[in-house]
Amino acid sequence: MQYKVGIGYDIHRLIEGRPLFLGAVKIPYIKGLLGYSDGDVLIHALCDALLGALALGDIGELFPDTDPEYRGIASSRLLGIVKELLDKSGYKINNLDVIIIAQEPTLAPFKKQIKEKLCALLGIEQDVLNIKAKTNEGLGAVGHLEAIACYAMVSLAKGG
Ligand SMILES: [Zn+2]
Numbered sequence: 001m002q003y004k005v006g007i008g009y010d011i012h013r014l015i016e017g018r019p020l021f022l023g024a025v026k027i028p029y030i031k032g033l034l035g036y037s038d039g040d041v042l043i044h045a046l047c048d049a050l051l052g053a054l055a056l057g058d059i060g061e062l063f064p065d066t067d068p069e070y071r072g073i074a075s076s077r078l079l080g081i082v083k084e085l086l087d088k089s090g091y092k093i094n095n096l097d098v099i100i101i102a103q104e105p106t107l108a109p110f111k112k113q114i115k116e117k118l119c120a121l122l123g124i125e126q127d128v129l130n131i132k133a134k135t136n137e138g139l140g141a142v143g144h145l146e147a148i149a150c151y152a153m154v155s156l157a158k159g160g
Helices: 041-053 075-089 108-122
Strands: 002-016 020-022 025-027 031-033 092-101 129-134 147-158
Touching: 002 041, 020 031, 025 108, 041 075, 041 092, 041 108, 041 147, 075 108, 075 147, 108 129
Parallel strands: 092 129
Antiparallel strands: 002 031, 002 147, 020 025, 092 147
16 A cells, blocks of 8 residues: 655635635635635645655646636636545545635634535545634634635545
């Protein structure tokens, strides 16, 4: 059995007048995440964790924000492209752990839906994905409702 691990991090600015997408789920809130794509900070961190494990660089290299093809693109489509690279490598997701750091909105009521969505997009069972959501204790940009950040860590396995 061969193993790889990868880590991903992302942060996006929260502004009024944008829809909030986390894990390809639209979450009702007065603000949304600014970004060249839909600003889905969770999916971006996830993509970077997968790309990191595969030693394939990062999301900025793969989907440059100078490329008009990616303007306003649904991040679920970016994850689909990363999933194709994963499938091509022969590795499978062993487990995936995610931390969303958001002062607001309260994400507990949406965790189940986000988990189901991500498992469907990645073609994995629910028991290999863990989603944690926490506040930033009112500190810094995240604590002052100016941003949402996310960490993701993935373990991949091949062979056996
Ligand atoms: Zn991002």
